[in-house]
Amino acid sequence: xxxxxxxxxxxxxxxxxxxxxxxxxxxxxxxxxxxxxxxxxxxxxxxxxxxxxxxxxxxxxxxxxxxxxxxxxxxxxxxxxxxxxxxxxxxxxxxxxxxxxx
Amino acid sequence: xxxxxxxxxxxxxxxxxxxxxxxxxxxxxxxxxxxxxxxxxxxxxxxxxxxxxxxxxxxxxxxxxxxxxxxxxxxxxxxxxxxxxxxxxxxxxxxxxxxxxx
DNA sequence: TTATAATATTAGATTTTTCTAATATCAAGT
DNA sequence: ACTTGATATTAGAAAAATCTAATATTATAA
Numbered sequence: 001x002x003x004x005x006x007x008x009x010x011x012x013x014x015x016x017x018x019x020x021x022x023x024x025x026x027x028x029x030x031x032x033x034x035x036x037x038x039x040x041x042x043x044x045x046x047x048x049x050x051x052x053x054x055x056x057x058x059x060x061x062x063x064x065x066x067x068x069x070x071x072x073x074x075x076x077x078x079x080x081x082x083x084x085x086x087x088x089x090x091x092x093x094x095x096x097x098x099x100x101x102x
Numbered sequence: 103x104x105x106x107x108x109x110x111x112x113x114x115x116x117x118x119x120x121x122x123x124x125x126x127x128x129x130x131x132x133x134x135x136x137x138x139x140x141x142x143x144x145x146x147x148x149x150x151x152x153x154x155x156x157x158x159x160x161x162x163x164x165x166x167x168x169x170x171x172x173x174x175x176x177x178x179x180x181x182x183x184x185x186x187x188x189x190x191x192x193x194x195x196x197x198x199x200x201x202x203x204x
Numbered sequence: 205t206t207a208t209a210a211t212a213t214t215a216g217a218t219t220t221t222t223c224t225a226a227t228a229t230c231a232a233g234t
Numbered sequence: 235a236c237t238t239g240a241t242a243t244t245a246g247a248a249a250a251a252t253c254t255a256a257t258a259t260t261a262t263a264a
Contacts, residue, residue, distance in 0.1 A: 173210045
């Protein structure tokens with residue numbers, strides 16, 4: 001019974017992990033392919049510290065991962081769930097001209 | 103360009119709208135079929151005021167709607183997007199024993 | 205028309221999130 | 235060993251979310 005509460009907590013943590021305008025923009029940018037932190041900063045207009053903190057949160061929730069190449073870290077979406085959700089959201093908010101059924 | 107920002111805002115608002123443990127439990131309960139507010143309170147253990155406020159937020163985001171029957175309001179999930187997302191989350195957090203790919 | 209059951213709204217305190225500024229780390233290149 | 239470029243972490247202030255308690259609304263039944 002409080003198994004359900006635990007699951008709700010976990011799901012909530014994950015959803016809140018991606019549910020900020022800035023983190024969504026980061027994910028959107030990464031949806032095009034892996035991006036360095038600097039590229040992500042430019043694409044989203046975020047300050048360095050802010051970008052880094054948002055990426056940390058996305059990492060914590062397992063939504064993204066990175067690979068190092070020299071001094072540069074390349075981030076990308078690493079979870080199927082996140083890809084699926086981003087696809088649904090994109091379809092709903094970015095393609096559906098009249099926002100019925102939101 | 104700030105079209106993207108506007109969309110990110112809208113998506114964020116929607117996601118935050120469903121991303122609280124209590125609201126997820128409410129949605130989970132409604133996934134079984136429409137429920138009265140009292141039934142939802144019992145199912146989730148929420149206080150009356152709290153349940154009502156959470157339902158208001160879900161309404162605002164268009165995730166749920168209700169129908170009145172006498173004094174009782176019956177709530178249900180009204181958006182395809184919300185149903186799809188709930189299905190993905192259920193699959194990921196409630197069926198996948200080993201939480202790979204979160 | 206008044207009492208009551210079912211639900212909504214408001215107010216205020218508490219907690220959580222998010223930003224900026226400052227500082228730290230870490231891996232090259234010199 | 236130093237310096238520098240790329241990124242991370244910490245601290246603290248400001249903004250947003252959430253709970254409880256109190257009050258209001260609304261539809262029915264007496």
